[in-house]
Amino acid sequence: MDHDSDENVHRVQITARGAKAAIEIDGRRVDPGALSGYTVSHREGEPPQVVLYSGDHVETIFEGMARVAVADVPGPGPAAAVFLAAIDAAELERVALARPDLGTGPHSLTQAMLTQLVEWARGL
Incomplete structure (x- = not known):
């Protein structure tokens, strides 16, 4: 399959600096406030896949084709x-x-232990 001519493949540019990233799809910048994160994966023989995670309390509209x-x-x-x-x-x-x-x-000891376990689970 020729993925280079696949209409579902889009040009993606991600510029990441520390904890922040600017993402463009086909030259259009994605509002960084509308996203809570993204992942990039790539398997041999397939085009890379970018998954955008929308923010919890943000109304987001994306246009175009997508694999779901x-x-x-x-x-x-x-x-x-x-x-x-x-x-x-x-x-x-x-x-x-x-x-x-x-x-x-x-x-009290049980509560202290549970609180401690929660803190350890969070890396505190």
């Missing part, structure tokens, strides 16, 4: 299981007991 794929967002269970399996129980207990927000009421 629907994917299920994976449930958090498997990732949570891997994360929890890597936790050192003694370290969790030590850190939770040393938290300044550890209360004295029922379930």
Whole structure:
């Protein structure tokens, strides 16, 4: 298949600097405020694919042809299981007991441990 003449293939230019990027499709700049991100992938024998992620609270209108794929967002269970399996129980207990927000009421240690796990999951 000759992808160079495929009408669904568009010229894309991405200029990225640090956490910011300017994206143009067929010479038209995409409003950066309308996007929450993008990915670029490329498989041998196929044209590169650019996926634009629209912002959560932005009304966005794109014109033109697009390939559409629907994917299920994976449930958090498997990732949570891997994360929890890597936790050192003694370290969790030590850190939770040393938290300044550890209360004295029922379930305070459990709450401190859950709060600590959330912080570790977020990389804090």
